[in-house]
Amino acid sequence: MEKKQNSQENEQKDQGILVIEWKHLDAAGETCDRCYDTGENLHAEIKRLQRKLDPLGITIQLIETRLDESNVKESNQILMNGVLIEEILDLEVRENYCASCSDLVGSETYCRTVVFDGEEYDDIPAKAIRLAAMKILNLDEETSKPESAASCGCGCSGGSCC
Numbered sequence: 044m045e046k047k048q049n050s051q052e053n054e055q056k057d058q059g060i061l062v063i064e065w066k067h068l069d070a071a072g073e074t075c076d077r078c079y080d081t082g083e084n085l086h087a088e089i090k091r092l093q094r095k096l097d098p099l100g101i102t103i104q105l106i107e108t109r110l111d112e113s114n115v116k117e118s119n120q121i122l123m124n125g126v127l128i129e130e131i132l133d134l135e136v137r138e139n140y141c142a143s144c145s146d147l148v149g150s151e152t153y154c155r156t157v158v159f160d161g162e163e164y165d166d167i168p169a170k171a172i173r174l175a176a177m178k179i180l181n182l183d184e185e186t187s188k189p190e191s192a193a194s195c196g197c198g199c200s201g202g203s204c205c
Contacts, residue, residue: 059101061180063089064122068144069109075143077154078119080166085121088172101180112148119155121167123179128167131175134159141165 065085067078074082089103096103110118121128129136134157141154156163159171177183 059099060104061092061096061101061176062104062106062124063176064106064108064120064125066108066110066114066117066120066122068112068115068118068147070112070147073147075118075141075147075154077141077143077165081119081121084166084169085172088169088176092173092176096180099182112152115144115148115152115154118144119167121172121175123175126179128171128175129157131178132159132171134171137163139165 063085065082067074067082085105089105093103123131128134137156137158138153139156141152144152144154154165156165157167157171158164159168
């Protein structure tokens with residue numbers, strides 16, 4: 044099974060596909076406020092990213108994984124090509140009381156938060172989504188070129204100085 048998954052991941056990379064999985068609570072068709080906000084950020088960033096990635100032949104595939112209350116600890120996660128966003132960007136993950144989830148599931152619930160740029164967020168910020176996508180694809184955010192081609196490393200803009 045593991046070999047099959049690895050070959051599928053390699054095939055996706057070869058075909059120019061960025062697979063984004065968004066995991067969120069689904070309680071009778073409803074999600075909590077923080078997951079809703081992450082979803083809004085994610086959908087907006089996918090549109091923005093696709094405009095940058097189309098010329099490079101890279102498409103985005105969104106997988107939405109709806110979780111029940113028994114998996115709420117996994118709620119509000121984003122994975123890119125199978126890697127958690129906090130691993131891609133080295134974000135700190137915390138948790139705090141979530142009134143919205145608590146209302147939905149009928150018991151006191153603590154949900155994930157992320158620390159990004161020195162601030163703690165209940166939702167995953169759009170900028171973090173964009174940076175993680177570009178990093179997992181090894182692309183420079185500004186130029187949408189492979190990072191190794193964007194700069195020679197000396198501080199110039201990729202000219203022939205080196």
